[in-house]
Amino acid sequence: MSEIRNFTLNFGPQHPAAHGALRLILELNGETVERADPHIGLLHRATEKLAETKPFNHSIGYMDRLDYMSMMCNEHAYVRAIEHLLDIEAPERAQYIRTMYDEITRILNHLMWVASNALDLGAMTVFLWAFREREGLLDAYEAVSGARMHPTYYRPGGVYRDLPEQMPKLAESRWRKGQDLERMNRWRNGSLLDYLEAFTGDFFDRVDDYETMLTDNRIWKQRTVGIGEVSPERALQMGFTGPMLRGSGVAWDLRKKQPYAKYADVDFDIPVGSNGDCYDRYLVRIEECRQSARIIQQCIAWLRANPGPVMLKNFKVSPPTRTEMKDDMEALIHHFKLFTEGYCVPEGEAYAAIEAPKGEFGCYLISDGANKPFRVHLRGPAFVHLSAMDEMARGHMLSDIPALIATQDIVLGEVDR
Template sequence: MSEYHQSSEAFASNDGESKQEIRNYTMNFGPQHPAAHGVLRLILEMDGETIVRADPHVGLLHRGTEKLAESKPFNQSIGYMDRLDYVSMMCNEHAYVRAIETLMGIQVPERAEWIRTMFDEITRLRNHLMWVGSNALDLGAMAVMLYAFREREELMDLYEAVSGARMHATYYRPGGVYRDLPDHMPKYKESRWHKGNALKRMNAAREGSMLDFIDNMVEEFPKRFDEYETLLTDNRIWKQRTVGIGVISPELAKAWSMTGVMLRGSGIEWDLRKKQPYAKYAEVDFDVPVGVNGDCYDRYLCRMAEMRQSIRIIGQCAKWLRANPGPVIVENFKVAPPKREAMKDDMEALIHHFKLFSEGYCVPAGETYAAVEAPKGEFGCYLVSDGANKPFRVHLRAPGFAHLSSMDAIVRGHLLADVVAMIGTYDLVFGEVDR
């Protein structure tokens, strides 16, 4: 909030003296403001501390992702999906690879679908932990951020174990996933900070396989969510900053094409995992949390409840995966690389390997739209193929873009401090907003 411009009008009073009438002034909120997270610029027209108009400006992060995807073979754009919403990586990948699989008529192995379902929910946890920590920090609560990032580290270890990367995994592939779950988890190594009994305690849950680690996580995480709620849910300062702030009616939520928690917080039970099931969501048991008042506090409660439901789903997926081994990607060398053992003895497999990574594969001509219930709402990929080895058109439906569009309608009449709460409750990540 660095600059402002006051508009004033001089007029003559009855006694002939010149006076000034101070009218609304315009203020820059961000992008350098901490609550603007570095890339959001809001131009606020204000009457004192009351918002009269809010004009969101994007354009500070534009990378032309959709046009870049149209210039590369299909597989080479999976990594771009990670960087759109760089807190919800695998959910973005899921929408893109589902679009490719629909056009190619690929049937994904059952084990791969269960792995995708599990990692979609691990991703949802990562997103909501980031949200609760950063939103609390924006509104003045420091400790929650430290607790939430403690749990995020363990989820990042799961990403790293399956893909080698802690954030931008590129783990989902057309036809399945990159590889099966590993038989062991990475362990902390001895250092001047971690040694002796403390090191043993930190590695206690990492002695077995990834599924053993996940089982321990399913048991422990609800207790840690209780810690967050102890700090926030009945905290009078937190409630003063969120209760009754940014109320979105069901009609307004639908008019602005809101999805995810922004829609469910207003009392509309719409979740693609239930309404249009994909992967293995039709086979797992979970509830869809719904708000009542449509304010920032309800949306906080919805996200906290969603984390508990995600843990339920992850536990069911881990149980199925433990009991059902099998392939995790189709054995179709046109879309999936052959195994290294096969390439040693089979020249055809070796040729397929080189062709896949140099030229990619051709997708039959057609168009499709594939959507997933990403942590922030409906993330969709509209894909058009003309039969070549790269997309003819890619358009991404990002939930944050629709939500940010409603900023002016929601914050009018609120105070300046409430704008911070609204930015937080939107759960914006600008890689997807400003594509």
């Protein structure tokens, strides 16, 4: 009988289940994990220090590149912190647009999560299905911002522009032609709101498909039930937020507890788990997809009935229109000044937090009265959750490590910042 030996194993950063530039050093007793030491820093881009060297608006795009699955949610926290310092508030229509796009972003994040989690544990079909839906929602990103991944759409005082009246159609190509192209463009004959209404109406059936494939699947449950259990008390002690906390049975959601944008005016439920394991966190995220679609539908109804401005008429932060620039030299000068030098923010400090798809994402700003922040610090949920990897992994098998990495839903751009 061979003797079980202790040894150290590098898990990543090239491992397909590492979800980015993560290196885990695992101390094993046979195939049982005795210690897991996450090593980060391979992706560090100094986002916080870079933001301190640029005018306030120039750093909005940096927020997209932190957790690059939760782009507009990251922008929302940063923009809200600036608005707190300026003591301004976006118009009501812009608030509804932000609420709608925050939930579109939540679905985008959770689709990527269920796709990669399923693939990590051996299920490929769900990966292909979830990416089909992601493509549709990324088209909604592109329609308002021109970019699919890094939109830079939110602005202090509102959003970049109003929703388009015509949803762009897919062009014919070697992959899309004939009846297939006609079917794919069926939802694109009207406005962006028409498109999103059709998408969300269909989306509930797509989520049911994911559950049919996974929820009662014997292999899926063997890989997730009882894995990475965290009690409600311990989840709070370790600073968990988002689905990691709600999966342990704690109904904490900033959209309900500290409402921002228009979350106080829409109806939705907070799904919670009971066992705090990988399976419960999966169920929470799946149900959050449905609740996000409900919120989007309510925002669509309000936006249809209530036209209005989407940017505050405050010329300290708002650029003049093209018509104004053509008729007024002062407006033209203001345009160039705003986009080069930016604007000065009153001295003070502010913290703004939003319920990002992975948990609480917060932005702490200090202004010394200049046109750029004196200090920027970002509170990323994935960084906090990754710090619990050692405790969650101890006693589990080596084959459970992909399930634990996936259940934390980490993105290293946000962890390293």
